[in-house]
Amino acid sequence: MNRNIMAGPVKRSVTIAGHQTSISLEPLFWDNLRAVAEECALPLNALIAQIDVERIAAPNPPNLASAIRLWLLDRLSSEKVGDNHSQ
Template structure:
């Protein structure tokens, strides 16, 4: 398990055919990788789904924030 108070780590992910960078703390990267494994999806496909939900929101947040909120909602289930 990553140290919970580590600074964000930037990674490049391909969404809809284009590269984008996302900065998340290691604990969120680990949780996102686990969620992708649980869903049987590549990490980029799960991030694309979260991105589509984010864009459809009445007031879209940035992608990193949307990922954190999505993970929090998943953990709260």
């Protein structure tokens, strides 16, 4: 088992639309979020800002940390579905 998988949340400060905010995520989510940002050639703050825009547009928006976790899970699920269709 990955030693990061059961680590508790880590709080980090990010700037979204010129405003600083703190987000608490488990290291596993921070690692995956950074990897997606690199893959998309985006700064981490820019990716978080994009997720925040999607979150705000939702009918019942969750808090930002939950939105990030859900966004990452959805992305992972979509990639797995795509991989299964290409086989």
